[in-house]
Amino acid sequence: MTQQPVPDQRRPASDQRRPVNEERRPANHGPKAAARNRAALVVAAREIYAEQGLDAPLSAIARRAGVGQGVLYRHFPDRAAVTSAVLEENVREVEQAAAAEGASFAGVLGVLTWHLKESAAFIGLLHADGSDRRSGVRAHALALSRRVEGALRAHLPDDGGHRLAAADDLMLAVAMVSGAVTGPSREERERRALAAWRLLGVEVGPVRPFPG
Amino acid sequence: MTQQPVPDQRRPASDQRRPVNEERRPANHGPKAAARNRAALVVAAREIYAEQGLDAPLSAIARRAGVGQGVLYRHFPDRAAVTSAVLEENVREVEQAAAAEGASFAGVLGVLTWHLKESAAFIGLLHADGSDRRSGVRAHALALSRRVEGALRAHLPDDGGHRLAAADDLMLAVAMVSGAVTGPSREERERRALAAWRLLGVEVGPVRPFPG
Amino acid sequence: MTQQPVPDQRRPASDQRRPVNEERRPANHGPKAAARNRAALVVAAREIYAEQGLDAPLSAIARRAGVGQGVLYRHFPDRAAVTSAVLEENVREVEQAAAAEGASFAGVLGVLTWHLKESAAFIGLLHADGSDRRSGVRAHALALSRRVEGALRAHLPDDGGHRLAAADDLMLAVAMVSGAVTGPSREERERRALAAWRLLGVEVGPVRPFPG
Amino acid sequence: MTQQPVPDQRRPASDQRRPVNEERRPANHGPKAAARNRAALVVAAREIYAEQGLDAPLSAIARRAGVGQGVLYRHFPDRAAVTSAVLEENVREVEQAAAAEGASFAGVLGVLTWHLKESAAFIGLLHADGSDRRSGVRAHALALSRRVEGALRAHLPDDGGHRLAAADDLMLAVAMVSGAVTGPSREERERRALAAWRLLGVEVGPVRPFPG
DNA sequence: AATGAATGAGGATTCATTCAT
């Protein structure tokens, strides 16, 4: 949830190619550290993705997380798993917003929009589609997309009178807004997302992360 | 400390990178083939991009076009130039549709939508944005995007009463539809694009390429 | 205009550059081998430079050292670093000779001359110059050249009466001798170097490596 | 004879990768142009070598000369031949200086020194040596070197009293001065060359090209 | 005789993935 706009250079110059380690051999902190490492990797992946784009070297993620490459592979079999873990967090917050006391359709949309604004990786997710033949991220992405749909639909006025009540229109609209925010800087993304929802005639609550 | 003499020129003078097999040297069809090769490269690039994504190896494009790698580099200094050449064709057809006798807003939108359906690369173009800092493709993409905007705006009812009359709404809508079609198969894309325009309350003419 | 869908991530997620042959994976000798590899690379670089010249392919150096290309890049970010590492050894020996008990100007010159005879790469170093704008090797080379100068000057008779006492004459003379030995075979180089020092009227001790 | 100091970038940015030629098809000026082309190539080679170094692309030389690549190959079978042709000019001027009315040893040395200052390529020549195993430029270079020696020796005071009278000392001294000027900028080269001759105790006439 | 497009080998460099320690 803490994502910066994606700068255009692929490699940020810093912390690349560390000098060959001479002596240091970091302590093995035992099984307790495993969970901590996994979490650190997800945070690092979010940052690195934001800074360098979705095809940043996995080694950069491990380095940022302060762990060896092997640890990354222990927790995530491949890049898709890393990416899914990052997206999982976004989706979970949207679900939590939907499950919260007094949640409304507009409110959940606000949280969703916030994530769209924050996370370049998340944007792509919502473009996922069952007809996509490629495995990997996409397979997960479809499942995640369904969960977002569930969270939203739970609050869709059930009289069928809503503009997005039709079966496919809900996620189509989300994909459209997602398309609207693809490309620009984060600041611009919020403006565009709101303009897009407005063009769709949909009311959106305050754009903010979930636990307010 | 066991070193033999070394001359001071950089390259050992003769025998500098000579082809190993002196045999088979595919026919050189002379300068006349240059234009044909360039065209073949653009076609190949469109196909390869579609099949393998926007970062398919340039060598795959050259191979598909039936030319050596060098030819690709002769015609296009970098990947951005290749991509631009592909997009250029799409844009030109939209412009031609707009310039044609009896063109209408809905008609041009139909042609645009057809290209959106056909060309995955074209989809990305419409996400281009002035605030995008990426050079290369994006720089061209912005210019191309402007041309699409011009083609559309030329037919926008000028009484200001149109739903997309506001300054930014036109290309925002295009970006939204573009987002709606990102991901799925080509067949699905047409359905989605039409549904998206419908959600935006915009009428679209027949989805078809330009010269009918 | 004949394009299939394309997902928006850069790399198709999974199966990203996977090795083709799953077999034969040469033993990984663990981090302990790192230092050994680095040393092997320096030795290999010295040999390859001597045999093939200063722009021999880096891959040849890696091959000679018996390591993969990646290892070379791990230890040395670029060609300049490789070359510097090679030269560093020569310079260090000259410095040690200068620091040794009972060192004399003629004695250090003898060691220097031995390195000039042995190492074609070292010869080039001494042509480095502050006015040289080339970055990379040259930047290091200048520093290394200064170290050689320091080693020699430490033993230059300080009454100012020496023929090379003038500020620039010392390294100019070294460059001249270096020029004299550029080109011929190693055997010839020693003869030339001594003749060159003689022409300069400078006495040289036994031509030999440092630790005798 | 008009050489500038070698800049450090390999590719000067300008006139690289010209846009693909569309229509133009330069006239064939017949056999008369052949000699003119050859001369233009030598001039171009000298310039390009000076600007980009001795391993500049041959295509750059052809381009600078305003001819096609094929013409370069018609006149020179390989890079060595091009380089030799460039050096040939330098040597010829030294020979002419030696053959001129009233020539003196110091005078010829002055002309030689001027060429050393001007031409980075020429500097390398004088490092050539019979023991060099490599063919190509070096083969020619040895012959050229002999011609320079002849030109100088013709004016060496024949009473054997000269410091460089011994068989090998003459060209050894030239190689030494050549070594002294390797590296720095052209301005610096003249200063160094003169300082080097001074260290050798040899008097040098005015540093200038031959036909004054 | 000239042109310059085309070929394609080869070198530089990166990074996913494995594995000895």
Next chain:
DNA sequence: GATGAATGAATCCTCATTCAT
């Protein structure tokens, strides 16, 4: 369980050399 060195396939790009026109 963790480390990070090593591997090497794959991609980019350059340029010597040929040859149809």
